[in-house]
Amino acid sequence: MRIVAAMSGGVDSSVxxxxxxxxxxxxxxxSMQLYDQRGGETRFGSCCTLDDLHDARRVAALLDIPHYIMxxxxxxxxxVVSNFVRDYMAARTPIPCVRCNGDLKFATLLDRxxxxxxPTVATGHYARVERSPDGSYLLxxxxxxxxxQSYFLFTLTQRQLxxxxxxxxxxxxxxxxxxxxxxxxxxxxxxxSHEICFVPDGDYAEFVERRAPDAVTPGSIVDxxxxxxxxxDGVHRxxxxxxxxxxxxxxxxxxxxxxxxxxxxxTVGPRQALERSTLSASEVNWIAGAPPPGPxxxxxxIRHRHPEAAAVVTPLEKDAAQVVFDTPQAxxxxxxxxxxxxxxxxxxxxxxx
Amino acid sequence: xxxxxxxxxxxxxxxxxADLIGARPQEIVFTSGGTEADNLAIRGAAEAAAAGRKRHxxxxxxxxxxxxKTLKALSRRGWSTTLLPVDESGIxxxxxxxxxxxxxxxxxxxxxxxxxxxxxxxxxxxxxxxxRRGALFHTDAVQSAGKxxxxxxxxxxxxxxxxxxxxxxxxxxxALWVRRGVRLVASQTGGGQERxxxxxxxNVPGIAGFGAAxxxxxxxxxxxxxxxxxLRDRLEAGILDNVPxxxxxxxxxxxxxxxxxxxxxxxxxESLLIALDLEGxxxxxxxxxxxxxxxxxxxxxxxxxxxxxxxxxxxxxxGLGNTVEQIERVIEVLPRVVGKLRTLARPPQQVGA
Numbered sequence: 001m002r003i004v005a006a007m008s009g010g011v012d013s014s015v016x017x018x019x020x021x022x023x024x025x026x027x028x029x030x031s032m033q034l035y036d037q038r039g040g041e042t043r044f045g046s047c048c049t050l051d052d053l054h055d056a057r058r059v060a061a062l063l064d065i066p067h068y069i070m071x072x073x074x075x076x077x078x079x080v081v082s083n084f085v086r087d088y089m090a091a092r093t094p095i096p097c098v099r100c101n102g103d104l105k106f107a108t109l110l111d112r113x114x115x116x117x118x119p120t121v122a123t124g125h126y127a128r129v130e131r132s133p134d135g136s137y138l139l140x141x142x143x144x145x146x147x148x149q150s151y152f153l154f155t156l157t158q159r160q161l162x163x164x165x166x167x168x169x170x171x172x173x174x175x176x177x178x179x180x181x182x183x184x185x186x187x188x189x190x191x192x193s194h195e196i197c198f199v200p201d202g203d204y205a206e207f208v209e210r211r212a213p214d215a216v217t218p219g220s221i222v223d224x225x226x227x228x229x230x231x232x233d234g235v236h237r238x239x240x241x242x243x244x245x246x247x248x249x250x251x252x253x254x255x256x257x258x259x260x261x262x263x264x265x266x267t268v269g270p271r272q273a274l275e276r277s278t279l280s281a282s283e284v285n286w287i288a289g290a291p292p293p294g295p296x297x298x299x300x301x302i303r304h305r306h307p308e309a310a311a312v313v314t315p316l317e318k319d320a321a322q323v324v325f326d327t328p329q330a331x332x333x334x335x336x337x338x339x340x341x342x343x344x345x346x347x348x349x350x351x352x353x
Numbered sequence: 354x355x356x357x358x359x360x361x362x363x364x365x366x367x368x369x370x371a372d373l374i375g376a377r378p379q380e381i382v383f384t385s386g387g388t389e390a391d392n393l394a395i396r397g398a399a400e401a402a403a404a405g406r407k408r409h410x411x412x413x414x415x416x417x418x419x420x421x422k423t424l425k426a427l428s429r430r431g432w433s434t435t436l437l438p439v440d441e442s443g444i445x446x447x448x449x450x451x452x453x454x455x456x457x458x459x460x461x462x463x464x465x466x467x468x469x470x471x472x473x474x475x476x477x478x479x480x481x482x483x484x485r486r487g488a489l490f491h492t493d494a495v496q497s498a499g500k501x502x503x504x505x506x507x508x509x510x511x512x513x514x515x516x517x518x519x520x521x522x523x524x525x526x527x528a529l530w531v532r533r534g535v536r537l538v539a540s541q542t543g544g545g546q547e548r549x550x551x552x553x554x555x556n557v558p559g560i561a562g563f564g565a566a567x568x569x570x571x572x573x574x575x576x577x578x579x580x581x582x583x584l585r586d587r588l589e590a591g592i593l594d595n596v597p598x599x600x601x602x603x604x605x606x607x608x609x610x611x612x613x614x615x616x617x618x619x620x621x622x623e624s625l626l627i628a629l630d631l632e633g634x635x636x637x638x639x640x641x642x643x644x645x646x647x648x649x650x651x652x653x654x655x656x657x658x659x660x661x662x663x664x665x666x667x668x669x670x671x672g673l674g675n676t677v678e679q680i681e682r683v684i685e686v687l688p689r690v691v692g693k694l695r696t697l698a699r700p701p702q703q704v705g706a
Contacts (some may be wrong), residue, residue, distance in 0.1 A: 028631065068627045115624045115694045116631060 012124030057091030092335025128169035154349030219264025241331025281350030366564025386514035397537030470603030471612030499570035522566030526559030582610030591684035
């Protein structure tokens with residue numbers, strides 16, 4: 001069976017492709033060009049593609065599999081970058097990787113793969129897809145708890161999971177690196193990427209300002225009682241839970257506790273003011289394809305590095321859900337995802353309101 | 354003595370290349386390829402004219418990037434530039450040139466045959482118009498040399514670019530033909546090679562290969578009408594008869610005999626290219642940037658083609674060694690592949706909505 005391996009040029013997707021090729025599959029490597037890496041102008045010494053795409057090509061050549069680069073700039077902009085900017089302007093803190101997985105890799109790329117007679121797309125995510133006895137698909141954490149990426153895959157539907165392969169799901173990162181070294185993959189010692197790919201310098205505020213210069217409006221910083229403590233250059237520069245960069249002097253550390261896009265108001269307060277025992281989420285996706293019949297005990301993760309907290313999730317109408325934590329959680333940031341786990345399995349997830 | 358052998362090789366090649374286009378050997382300047390030849394022609398003529406007050410250059414909108422980017426670079430340095438429109442069949446009309454010419458015009462550059470759609474421009478007529486206003490005329494004949502008989506005097510041009518690999522010669526070597534008496538300023542300075550018009554050690558093996566290819570092409574042209582025309586027509590007719598929603602882009606009469614550019618309604622060209630490649634059929638789309646991804650064709654856009662038609666266009670180029678059996682195979686495979694891709698296509702409004 002032919003499998004499309006999504007190859008970013010990093011070590012994880014390279015090893016994923018290598019494992020499939022080694023297992024005898026008919027693997028076609030596809031890399032997605034997602035944004036104009038030239039910055040609009042050709043500069044001397046710069047290339048029209050990131051070195052990552054060249055790395056993907058070198059790996060594919062070494063594996064002796066066909067490799068192509070597809071231009072998804074248009075789709076990436078429409079589904080991922082625009083949402084990212086819109087979220088920040090709406091005083092939310094987006095996770096573009098989730099949209100990229102659900103709306104590009106397991107949507108547009110999957111469609112393209114089908115056109116090449118490949119019903120399956122494999123990626124280098126640390127997550128597992130398993131078949132339950134009733135035939136439905138389960139999304140599970142990667143075996144390597146420190147690398148687990150199931151959080152970023154919560155939007156996948158049964159139809160998408162049926163076409164997804166995660167060859168690294170049962171591996172730990174050191175094993176992946178060791179495999180890459182043993183096979184002499186040219187990306188074996190490449191560092192992991194941490195930043196959002198289309199903002200390589202990590203300056204999200206500057207990126208948002210460049211994309212939506214007219215929407216940037218200054219506002220005031222207030223305390224819990226509504227007293228003005230200072231001013232700021234735009235709500236997109238803040239995230240709930242943020243402490244640095246407030247430009248305020250105070251005898252207790254102050255954190256951003258709330259953001260309001262309409263008034264441009266940034267509310268700050270001491271650490272305990274950050275804590276919330278409940279949250280609501282929308283656009284909730286239940287991995288099983290339908291919401292559970294009633295409230296469920298879960299562990300809920302409210303951001304990628306969150307250690308998870310015991311909670312009860314209650315499905316509501318219109319794909320919404322209510323989450324009640326056993327103990328209050330700090331820094332519940334609107335725009336981030338809340339993902340519900342039962343043991344190793346993802347029950348579902350949604351966007352924090 | 355060894356040096357003399359090398360020189361003899363270069364001299365022989367120079368005569369052969371000159372012979373292919375009805376020129377004198379002294380008028381041939383060997384370069385590293387078509388791009389350098391275009392650069393030398395345009396930059397060389399511009400700089401030679403820079404002493405005077407004339408600072409206007411004209412090119413067609415469907416030129417190769419080697420010409421378009423060079424004009425762009427000059428425009429940043431104070432030159433005024435005009436891009437000539439083409440009609441819907443991809444031809445530059447004399448009226449358009451007439452309207453663009455001014456007394457300031459130093460140079461007009463219009464390609465002989467287009468690299469994407471193969472259309473052949475009325476060079477003799479255009480060159481006469483340019484000369485009437487005192488401007489030099491350059492033509493990029495990279496796509497036509499070896500495919501159409503060329504006589505520089507009949508074309509009436511002053512500068513003509515060639516590339517060896519487009520006539521089955523080696524990659525990385527080309528030539529600029531400079532009519533005797535035309536003043537150019539060398540772009541590359543150093544030793545006195547190529548009569549002080551292009552410094553640097555000659556690429557002797559490349560040039561020797563270019564010479565052999567030119568001799569071969571001249572003999573093939575002299576032998577009569579090329580087979581490529583018949584094969585191309587067979588391919589084109591087979592595609593149009595067997596694939597619904599296929600349309601030929603560009604003028605079907607005035608074009609080189611080895612090229613056809615066809616849009617397949619409702620199909621993403623990128624996917625079609627990859628699907629055919631996996632079937633062992635090599636085609637191309639527009640012009641690929643060096644990352645291998647696809648840019649929307651500036652040629653089809655200049656012809657007024659819709660974005661959908663532009664994004665669904667594939668170029669078939671035939672060459673030495675193509676057989677009837679291969680053509681029949683393409684005609685057999687294509688309807689299946691196109692049909693498959695059409696069933697999977699997302700409605701266009703979903704993309705970039």
